[in-house]
Amino acid sequence: MKTITATFASPADEPLTRLAVSALQAESKLRGLQLDIVESSQTTSGEVHLRSNDQDIQTDRPQLIRETGKILDPISPRTQQTNTTLPPRETSAPVAVANKYLIGVTSCPTGIAHTFMAAEALIKGAKAMGYEMKVETRGSVGAKNELTAEDIAKADAVIVAADATVETARFSGKKLLETGTKAAIRDSQGLIKEALALEPSPAQGSGLKQPAKKERTGPYKHLMTGVSHMLPLVVAGGLLIALAFAIGGIYAGDEEGTLGWALMQIGGASAFALFVPVFAGFIAFSIADRPGLTPGLIGGMLASSLGAGFLGGIAAGFLAGYFTRWLNKAIKLPDQLAGLKPVLILPLISSLVVGLAMVYLIGPPVKGLMDGVSAWLNAMQGSSALILGLLLGGMMAFDMGGPINKAAYTFAVGLVATQIYGPMAAVMAAGMVPPLGVALAATLFKNRFSADEQQATKATAVLGIAFITEGAIPYAAADPFRVIPATIAGSATAGAISMAVGSKLMVPHGGIFVLAIPNAITHMLGYLIAIVAGTLVTTTVLFFLKKRRPAANEAAA
Known part of the structure; x- marks a missing residue:
């Protein structure tokens, strides 16, 4: 099988790089190529070097995302689409043979964002420590990159980072650490060290009892x-x-x-x-x-x-x-x-x-x-509706995919079954605001955001319009005491306006795309105004809260 190596600037975990890697994965699989992903601090930020035995191509990430097929044509023509005997390699695994082999499983309630963010963090953390790791993601469309019996047999440790039920009986007798997705996103290397330090689990058990287990089983x-x-x-x-x-x-x-x-x-x-x-x-x-x-x-x-x-x-x-x-x-x-x-x-x-x-x-x-x-909800008007919208909207932005966010979302979804659709509209409008607000702020006020944050704005905005609130997490993690208050203010505004204008939404997911369906939303103009107003509030608050970055830092970034 022909091998192609793609070298990205380090770090390789920002959204544009992830999109470029995904495009390469898909096209390489079609052409029967083996793909290795390498990070290098010597590579200029934004550039990608593609190498094979007989070709060396340099491009930037946006062009690679747009025209992956054309860029790969000199390396491997489209006719080479016959070799499907080997599964695609984990793109973030180290090229060199590691002295430890780790496996993991990630899962979250919706299977959309945290599942894949946790998997990516674990793979990157393992690579930084010189280990090889394979992670099975149990997302909204089922299991991907599934672990085989051979993977489990040779694994030195297992990490299950999940906020939803994952059966662990197959890992009996292994060093097994069970935790949540947020812990994996926050400190993947710490979890890897902890997992390797454990004693093997009992053959009949589902894992070692440890503090992380309490969070997962509550x-x-x-x-x-x-x-x-x-x-x-x-x-x-x-x-x-x-x-x-x-x-x-x-x-x-x-x-x-x-x-x-x-x-x-x-x-x-x-x-x-x-x-x-x-x-x-x-x-x-x-x-x-x-x-x-x-x-x-x-x-x-x-x-x-x-x-x-x-x-x-x-x-x-x-x-x-x-x-x-x-x-x-x-x-x-x-x-x-x-x-x-x-x-x-x-x-x-x-x-x-x-x-x-x-x-x-x-x-x-x-x-x-x-x-x-x-x-009470059907009779709610005026100030009462505003207060409920403020509350639900603020909850959606408070922890962006965490327990408070999910509590507001679950409340709204539950009411849909009783033909009460107003809270669902408020919750979805509020959930779209954090990514849209930070993306707009990073676009307008470049001197307040790093170069990486500015490059990620388009991907973040796409996540926002798709109602994936977690798109704002990288910005919040970098500056939580300024970004989180700004997103709460914007989301609360969007939720309040949505409730005040009487918008009702029958579909509990999909973001802006469900608005194309006739009668999916009532008072559509007011609903769009709610989203725009919330986005502008978040952007404005960020302008006042975020400090200017020193010119030297901007240049370095």
């Missing part, structure tokens, strides 16, 4: 596991309902047999009907593994049918999970009868207890609470 992680599994149902259902309204108008679901009616059956009567049961089921699954899934699904279905909504689903999920986990430990059976426990005893007893609790204890009061919340 209620937040279980809740986010439920969110990650129910989110596709809400997105698909919301889009289908919006399409039904676009085709058949406000009464699309009334005339049986029409296309609008069919779309309402698929989106509203089916996808949305599964939302709460799946939410509850996977909360329970996260707590008790497979035995928790059955009582969780049943409890969630009861919550939905009793009118307890997503709050009832949360209660059912946690009750099913913790009760089933306790029951599993409490019931001791001889080996001859052990097979009855997972298929008969646990599902029967746990479903009975959870079901009765939902019908007689939890369902009625939670239904009353949900009815009260729904009535």
Whole structure:
């Protein structure tokens, strides 16, 4: 297989470089090339050197992103697309053979940003320490770069950086460190050192007990596991309902047999009907593994049918999970009868207890609470709507993908299933503002941002319009006490305006792109004004808070 080496300026973790590497990966795989990525402090910032046995090409990153195919043509014509016997190598792994081989798994609730940021940080950290590392990413489209039995067998240590459930039984007997994605992004080398210092885990265990484990197994992680599994149902259902309204108008679901009616059956009567049961089921699954899934699904279905909504689903999920986990430990059976426990005893007893609790204890009061919340939100006008928008918007920017951000998002998504769409609009508008605001500020006020931050503005803006709030994290990490207050101010403004104008959004993800769908958003002009106003507020606050960079520093950058 022909090898091509791409040398980038160091460091290679800023967005333009990542886009260039991704473009090279895709094109190299098509042409049957083996790709090695190398960092060098000798390479001029912004330039890329491509080398093979018979060619040496120099270009810049924007041109490489735009015209990867043309640039690679002299090195390997497009006809060389036959060799697919070898899998693509991990692009960030060291070229030289390392004295340690590490493996990892990353996952986050939405599987969009933190999953890949954590993987990239781990690979880069391992390379800086002279180790080779392969990371399996469990993102929104499934597992990528999956670990093989051979990878696991030869691994010196395993790092699982996940905010959602990841099964670790396959790593039994290995040095296993379990933590969250933020810890991996923050200090990847520290985690690698900690993992290598561990003792191998027991053959039957799922890892060593350590402080990081507590973060990963708390209620937040279980809740986010439920969110990650129910989110596709809400997105698909919301889009289908919006399409039904676009085709058949406000009464699309009334005339049986029409296309609008069919779309309402698929989106509203089916996808949305599964939302709460799946939410509850996977909360329970996260707590008790497979035995928790059955009582969780049943409890969630009861919550939905009793009118307890997503709050009832949360209660059912946690009750099913913790009760089933306790029951599993409490019931001791001889080996001859052990097979009855997972298929008969646990599902029967746990479903009975959870079901009765939902019908007689939890369902009625939670239904009353949900009815009260729904009535309050539907009647909300004026200052009350502004305050709720301010609160939800500020929460979205406070930790950009962390627990507070996810709490606001989960609250809004849960209300979508009860036909309350205003908070969802406010949350999405607020979530787009941080990346857009910092990108605009770095474009307008170059003397307040580093050269790398200025180069990343286009990629950051794209993340912003796609409702990936995490695009602003690199700016916030570099200057948190100035950037975070600015983003909170802008997001709170966007959320407040969205609620004040009465915008309602039926689709809980997708950013600006879902606005092209008829009837997906109401009061679209006011909604766009909310996003623009929030972006301008963030940009303005950054102008006043961010200090000018000394000329010498700018030149050095």
